[in-house]
Amino acid sequence: MSRYLFVVPPLVGHINPTLAVGAELARQGHDIAWAGDARFIHALGGSGLDIYDCVTMSLEDRGDLVGPAALKFLWEHFFIPLARAMAPDVTAAIEHFRPDVIIADQQALAGSLVADREGITWIPSATTSTELTDPLGSMPKVKDWVLGLLDELRDEIGAPATGHDPRFSPHGILAFTAPELSGTPAIAAERCWMVGPALADDGASAARSDFPWDFLDNDQRNILVSMGTVNGATGAAFLRKAAAAIGARPDRYRAVLVDPDGVIEDPPSNILIRKFVPQRALLPAMDAVICHAGHNTVCESLWNGLPLVTAPVRDDQPVVAQQVADAGAGVRLRFRRATEQHIAEALEAVLDPATGHQAAAARIGKSFREAGGAGRAADILAGLG
Known part of the structure; x- marks a missing residue:
């Protein structure tokens, strides 16, 4: 060993x-x-x-x-x-x-x-x-x-x-993605093992969560809105516009909005505001995700076959957002210029079966599971030890 x-x-x-x-x-x-x-x-x-x-x-x-x-x-x-x-x-x-x-x-x-x-x-x-x-x-x-x-x-x-x-x-390089999302690596492709997301069992954390699951027991489409944990107040304006877009359609949407900095005041009745959420446990109950295109959130969403509306802020997010769009699994918005109307239209688009976004997200999720994840990564590393 x-x-x-x-x-x-x-x-x-x-x-x-x-x-x-x-x-x-x-x-x-x-x-x-x-x-x-x-x-x-x-x-x-x-x-x-x-x-x-x-x-x-x-x-x-x-x-x-x-x-x-x-x-x-x-x-x-x-x-x-x-x-x-x-x-x-x-x-x-x-x-x-x-x-x-x-x-x-x-x-x-x-x-x-x-x-x-x-x-x-x-x-x-x-x-x-x-x-x-x-x-x-x-x-x-x-x-x-x-x-x-x-x-x-x-x-x-x-x-x-x-x-x-x-x-x-x-x-070699161990990459926690798959070609169906990321395409063929432009660098070190011959030495790259793409194993898909390696998702740890979070059942215990979900069981400890005090999340009000009854909020999701409804006939509306459930939407998760999250701009990540490192963007801070930078994402405040976008979160407010997303809340307004969803709040204007209470007969169609119900949303969980992650707001660690408390930037949303007096949210509409169809939006639940939480500082943190048990994301892995929550995603199977969602119909779509609005996010900053952080790789972790994107992969966990696609694992569950969820189409995305992305508004990348910086770092790797523009690249990941474009990969989502190129793969057909979502719509990319311009973070600073997106309006309430843009967000509403993008959400409608990714939830419309005719656009193919849902099918693409399901296809990528299937490829993630087939890539092997943590088990395949462990086998690769065991061969190097």
Whole structure:
């Protein structure tokens, strides 16, 4: 049996897939551990996990930054300093745990860099397909700037002689998507295992939830509206417009709107406002999802065959939103310019069987389940140990 170390950033959507894969590896008899922010990992996976706590940092509020400015902020204020902060603790975890294979999230660069330095087999965990699409290919100056940052970081905490990009391993890449949504990878396609979403069992969390399930016992179409957990007040205006669009049609829609910052006041009677929801348990009761095109929400929605209305804000969201639209599984709106009418029309479109959005979402969901998920990922990793 082998030893596997997952290195993860303090981001829920990046930790969750590793919990499912780690559980499968443990069932096969392997030794599993995590390196990351113990508070996040314990909160999501329980107290029984072997965790090496790392100094991490939070993603700062970026206000209204979008496009290249948001990307620059993300690299300079999160990815690079996070790698520097985590590197000493990741090194200590490796020295103590002695892993045979390290699975490092593409946004937890310390995992790949330290593994490369120590000569340990390492596989990036791609919890979003964006990096595989070569998103900066049309912006050569920005791409060169990012590669320059990675060169400096490799010189500082990695193995300069290898020249390896820490986002792409010569041993392969584990991607939690499928070609039916993401298409063929533009980068490292020959080394990419696309296993579909790896969804951990969340039955226990759903059972503990105080969610008022009776709200969904109705004849209307049920809609989930969520702009994610890292967009903060930036998504407030869009949430208000979505609430108005749905509230104007009480005979047709009933919605659960996720509002962690309390931006919706006096909601219409057909809208339930919650700071947090048991999303995995909630989605099977939904008919459609309005969201920011976060990869986690998109994949969980499509897993359930739900068409989407997306309004991407920044980071990987525009890429994922376009993948949804190109696959026929939803309608993409412009986040800043979408009006109440645009949202209402998009919602009508994705719920109309004649448009094909529902059929496309069901097709992608089927492909996700056939891709193998956590079980296939565990088998792939077991072959490397």
